[in-house]
Structure formats: structure tokens, C-alpha cells
Amino acid sequence: MSERPAIPKPIPKPDELNAEFYEHCAKEKLCFQRCNACRTWRHLPRSMCAKCGSTDWEWEESSGRGRIFSWTVTHQALHPAFAGDVPFAVVVVELEEGVRIVSGLRNLPPGEITLDLPVEVEFERVSEQIALPYFHPR
């Protein structure tokens, strides 16, 4: 009897502005939009600045360093591809630039996560075009 094929994890399907975000990630660069009018960083990608309303912006590379702003620990896989990963942490990282990103944490058991834990980005390639940003303690 043959084993059932492994169920692949879902991966992002980039479109429009988030396609550019993932193009940077594929080059292992964590970049966010930055308003050219008021210099405010933002994430998720969007066409207008929430602070000043300007549509003039550019991509700028983040330091990739931040702190754990919040987290939750997943004990039940809601998608079968993640069944072998539980328990795992889903973290909100606040980067030095002030933007927050939802990600995963590597190299630390979920029970050892603390508020404001200093972290740094790393990338994991999940397809030819897609590399996902994760974080590890620094």
C-alpha cells in the first residue's frame, strides 16, 4: 500500500502591490512601503498613506530587526499541511521602522517566547518565486 502524497502548504499568490513585496523577499530583502511626503513606513502594501493621504511612495529596505509585539500559539492545525508543525507560534513583530508584520518564529520553542523579545528576519524559500520572511531571536 502506498503512502498518501504529502499535502503542500498553501503559499501566497502575489498580485499588484504585494507582488512587489514578495519580489523583494525572493531576494532576501525585507522591504516596506515608505511615504515620500511624510516618510511614514507602512505594511500591508497599499496605494495611499493612511497618515497624510499621499499616493507618492517608494519601497525601502527594513533593518530586519524588531521585537515581539504579540503572539499566539497554535495547538490545532486548521489545515492538514500544518499537522506536523503544532504547536507553533504565530507572532506579530514590530520592526525598528515601526511597521508590524505577522510571521512565524524559528529557533525558539513557543513556550519560551516573551514580550519585546529581540528578533531578526530570515527567509525560507517555499517555491521558485516565493521566499517567506520568518524571524529568530537575536
Ligand SMILES: [Zn+2]
Ligand atoms: Zn504620508
